[in-house]
Amino acid sequence: MEKLVYRRIEVHDQRLQAGLTDPPPILTPRHSPNLDAAANEKRGSYRFLSTSDKRSRPDYTGLDGAPTKKKRRRKDKTKGGHGANDNTQKEKEAVVTQEGGSSPATLDEVKTIQSFVDEIIQLDYSDAIQAIKQENAFSASKNIQTRYNETAYWEIIEKGADLLDPKSLPTPKGPLDEFTIAEKVATERFMREAGYGLSLANQRQCxxxxxxxxxxxxxxxxxxLLYRTKEFDRFCKTYPSEDGASLVQMVRLWEDMYGLQIKQLESRVIQESMGDLTGRLWPSEPKRLRISHVAWDGSSNQCxxxxxxxxxxxxxQRG
Known part of the structure; x- marks a missing residue:
């Protein structure tokens, strides 16, 4: 303690001899002669600040604005090299119908459709009903023709496959199936020119x-095949591909069982379209005649x- 007091007196005397009468400055980060303090100031140290300065109100200026960091777009990670392409192709196929490549109507066709509606409006009630019935019948027959045409598509594709140069065909990829690479290329070409969707799944299914x-x-x-329905098409498309032969045999048996009934129904429709409505008088379920068993069964030979x-x-006995 005595050494410390003596040191302070010695420093005071030296300051008076030098003509310094003002009290020495307080050691702060700005006035400290210590090099370590200056270094701490550069590093942002606040050890020399008073307690009130340390506990001043925090300043959050600039932290409430919108973030400037841009988010990265995640790429579509799909297995295989055709995942992203198939997704894009499926979106395009939403415009193209699955049943056939129907192109948009031209301007002349649109005017024809609109004029037909205007003509129907001008007709009497009975004439308008007759015109609508004829138009619906024409549309139904056209739909039947279009769907039956699909039974000849594969033969057309085979003709296109025969025209391809084997040297220009790509190298086969993936597991082997019942189709050659020429048939696959010809199918894709046919679907593109006919207006069908070109995704890999749709090509395989078609x-x-x-x-x-x-x-x-x-x-x-x-x-x-002539009167097949969408349910029949769905059944065939979901049938296992490896059992194609059994599918053909099954439908052939159906033709043997129900072909005659479909033909009878077809003849009734034709007769009704010509004005013969006798077919509607036929009972939908014929009534069975109730006859006594004894009247027709002679196995017991009753006397x-x-x-x-x-x-x-x-x-x-005589015989």
């Missing part, structure tokens, strides 16, 4: 479906009387 329809027609399936039975037995 190849199988059109080939099965062609095989059914060659096997003699007629009425079922009307005992005398007849005795006579029958005596004749049998």
């Amino acid at each position: 190849r199988l479906f059109w080939k099965r329809l062609c095989q059914m027609r060659k096997m003699g399936v007629d009425k079922i 009307l009387s005992d005398e007849e039975a005795i006579t029958f037995q005596s004749r049998g």
